[in-house]
Amino acid sequence: MFSLERPASAQTSHMDFESEKKFTWSSALLAFLIAVTFSGYPIYSFLSVALNLSEFDSRTITIPYRAVVLILSLGLFVDAYLRNRLVISSRTHKLYLIIWGLYGLRLIYETFYSGVVLGRPAFEFWAFAMGMTFLSIVGMQQVLSAKTSRLAVWLIWAMSLATCLLGLISQRTMLSMAEERLGGNQILNPISYGQTAVTLVLISLYLMLHTRRIGVLTFLLISTVPGFLTIAAAASRSPLISLGIGMLPLAIHGVKRGLAWKIIAGSAGLAVITAGGLGYLFATGSTLTSRLFETYDAYRGGELDRLVLWQAAWQEYSTNIFLGSGIELRAGVHPHNLIIESFLSMGLFGGALFLAMQFVAARNVFRLIGGMHSAWMPLLFVQFFILSLFSGSFYASMEIFTIMLLQAVVLAQERSPRAVAAKHRFRPSDAAAVVSKAPPR
Numbered sequence: 001m002f003s004l005e006r007p008a009s010a011q012t013s014h015m016d017f018e019s020e021k022k023f024t025w026s027s028a029l030l031a032f033l034i035a036v037t038f039s040g041y042p043i044y045s046f047l048s049v050a051l052n053l054s055e056f057d058s059r060t061i062t063i064p065y066r067a068v069v070l071i072l073s074l075g076l077f078v079d080a081y082l083r084n085r086l087v088i089s090s091r092t093h094k095l096y097l098i099i100w101g102l103y104g105l106r107l108i109y110e111t112f113y114s115g116v117v118l119g120r121p122a123f124e125f126w127a128f129a130m131g132m133t134f135l136s137i138v139g140m141q142q143v144l145s146a147k148t149s150r151l152a153v154w155l156i157w158a159m160s161l162a163t164c165l166l167g168l169i170s171q172r173t174m175l176s177m178a179e180e181r182l183g184g185n186q187i188l189n190p191i192s193y194g195q196t197a198v199t200l201v202l203i204s205l206y207l208m209l210h211t212r213r214i215g216v217l218t219f220l221l222i223s224t225v226p227g228f229l230t231i232a233a234a235a236s237r238s239p240l241i242s243l244g245i246g247m248l249p250l251a252i253h254g255v256k257r258g259l260a261w262k263i264i265a266g267s268a269g270l271a272v273i274t275a276g277g278l279g280y281l282f283a284t285g286s287t288l289t290s291r292l293f294e295t296y297d298a299y300r301g302g303e304l305d306r307l308v309l310w311q312a313a314w315q316e317y318s319t320n321i322f323l324g325s326g327i328e329l330r331a332g333v334h335p336h337n338l339i340i341e342s343f344l345s346m347g348l349f350g351g352a353l354f355l356a357m358q359f360v361a362a363r364n365v366f367r368l369i370g371g372m373h374s375a376w377m378p379l380l381f382v383q384f385f386i387l388s389l390f391s392g393s394f395y396a397s398m399e400i401f402t403i404m405l406l407q408a409v410v411l412a413q414e415r416s417p418r419a420v421a422a423k424h425r426f427r428p429s430d431a432a433a434v435v436s437k438a439p440p441r
Helices: 007-011 025-050 063-082 088-114 121-140 144-168 192-207 214-234 237-256 258-283 287-299 307-315 338-368 376-390 399-413 417-424 428-437
Strands: none
Touching: 007 376, 025 063, 025 121, 025 144, 025 399, 063 121, 063 376, 088 121, 088 338, 088 399, 121 399, 144 214, 192 214, 192 237, 192 258, 192 376, 237 258, 237 376, 237 399, 258 399, 287 417, 338 376, 338 399, 376 399
16 A cells, blocks of 8 residues: 655544544535535536526536636645545555556547547547546545545535435426426436436435434435436436445445344335335336346347347457557447546557456455445445446546545554554554554455
8 A cells, every 4th residue: 555645744644533633624625525525416407507507518518617626626635645645545546547548648649649529529528537527536545534424425415415306396397298208407317317216216215224213214215206206207227237236335335234124114115115006117117127128129139239249349349459449439429438438548458447447446345345434335336337337438437437536545554553453452663563454455
């Protein structure tokens, strides 16, 4: 493990996940930055519609939002550096830097030397890849206290709930139309809208596991209703898969925390709700059920849209296995699978490194899933990992990279000399020797 820190106080630069007693303005801003990374854009999209900005290109509209996130991230990075609070896991962060270095080289070649006509302006690739995804994450690579983590997860929940409610209220007259998929608004597409609902349901259930107050428990349970309604209205397939698989780490977390009775009761309740909801949708007809049947028929006929894209991507990649064939397909589209796209854009070495980074992140899921304040991270990793297999592009997938690095940060600070000393009751200088022998995350 290595850390980017000022040498004056190397032994005290890290803190235990539980140890921060004073909640500062920078801690609040860090929690806000984490929340807006996962749930801020959907809220911003409603503000854009209210300001009549929907006539512009959807990516142009995002510029103010992305600029705020970038400035906040860079400001928090400088603040953390000056206060010796940066935490960096050597394995995960080295992989991250090498991967983005390779992707940057591909961007340089594609935009300045190859003469290839891209599906989008070159500036857009650079702005989103480096400004939105790469640099916007740096401010979160610092000590994350339990209080900051709790505030972040509640903010994610509140923003996701607000998005689902705003979307359902603004399009209430269209909810009964079986022939149309609904986004949150003119800007927020159905996939993003549905994924926001998945975040709401998963985080609501996670918070329910950690509350004993009947009033709060009831309110959190009710808050899942807009989430399920939104998933049905969005009628996208990846949110359904993300939600179903995301329930597994949630159940494991509950069992590890000794909350098996809540898991059993919650599973029974969700089974009844799901069965009733699906029965109603199949009986009355809906876009969601129609798309599920269409997907099955297309899969049997070998004409499923995603499979066609993936096959085309592998064919193009096979023309240059070691270096890759380009940052997008020749048709000017992305394969909608980040693993395939990593091989396509960075070649065999870059694709293998991206797979290694995801393997490390998946292993970290099992190391964090039993934690009291950090188990929401594995839930979101599973959600956005599933999303990355079916949708999105490498240069604009900030969420999956953010959650992988957040998991690494928590594990890195838990193995810092100060944290180990507090746990085993010996001096930080002795703990440093123990930590140095441990395998890096």
